Amino acid sequence: MNATAISTFTQDQVLEEFRASGALLEGHFKLSSGKHSGHYLQCARVLMNPERAERLARAMVAGIPTDILEQIDVVVSPAMGGIIIGQEAARVLNKDAMFLERPDGVFHLRRGFALEPEAKVLMVEDVVTTGLSSREAIEAVAREGGEVVAECALIDRSVGTVDLGVPFYPLAAFDFPTYAQDEVPAELAAIAITKPGSRKE
Numbered sequence: 001m002n003a004t005a006i007s008t009f010t011q012d013q014v015l016e017e018f019r020a021s022g023a024l025l026e027g028h029f030k031l032s033s034g035k036h037s038g039h040y041l042q043c044a045r046v047l048m049n050p051e052r053a054e055r056l057a058r059a060m061v062a063g064i065p066t067d068i069l070e071q072i073d074v075v076v077s078p079a080m081g082g083i084i085i086g087q088e089a090a091r092v093l094n095k096d097a098m099f100l101e102r103p104d105g106v107f108h109l110r111r112g113f114a115l116e117p118e119a120k121v122l123m124v125e126d127v128v129t130t131g132l133s134s135r136e137a138i139e140a141v142a143r144e145g146g147e148v149v150a151e152c153a154l155i156d157r158s159v160g161t162v163d164l165g166v167p168f169y170p171l172a173a174f175d176f177p178t179y180a181q182d183e184v185p186a187e188l189a190a191i192a193i194t195k196p197g198s199r200k201e
Contacts, residue, residue, distance in 0.1 A: 024041060025040040029193070029194050034181070044126075060152050072122045073121065074121055075096070082126055084126075098113040118145065123150070123151040
């Protein structure tokens with residue numbers, strides 16, 4: 001299920017926030033999804049300024065329908081990328097924020113975090129490309145006894161094609177080309193690979 005976010009930010013304004021903070025990178029990147037790209041949006045850098053992080057979080061949350069927001073008990077994010085924007089979204093919503101970790105390769109709540117039985121969860125991510133991490137995080141919430149009723153993210157790199165199994169409300173969607181390992185064009189392959197994501201390869 002997909003939904004189009006309506007917010008106070010235009011696509012160009014969101015991209016300008018990344019440019020202004022030096023968070024729009026160009027080169028040859030291997031994304032956490034395993035795909036390759038000539039562009040990388042470094043959300044940790046765009047979020048390093050607290051005022052900018054709050055501004056983006058407010059715009060992101062503004063794109064979520066009121067009937068969904070009224071259900072939310074708690075915000076959950078996958079570590080590492082989702083922690084900062086998840087905390088800021090929780091601040092906007094006046095809810096608690098938790099994050100999932102996967103020290104053994106599988107997402108879990110740790111550090112004393114626990115969901116109330118049948119808690120309604122808003123999943124918050126920084127960037128969604130294939131949706132793999134999001135789907136794993138949504139499954140983890142179900143194992144922990146909660147229910148993800150929607151997900152939001154700063155950036156949807158799938159441009160509306162990803163299916164997370166829950167309503168998805170990205171702040172912006174960018175169609176930077178991505179390539180499978182065996183489909184990388186020659187001009188990109190000629191550039192040394194950088195792995196900027198937080199997932200271990």
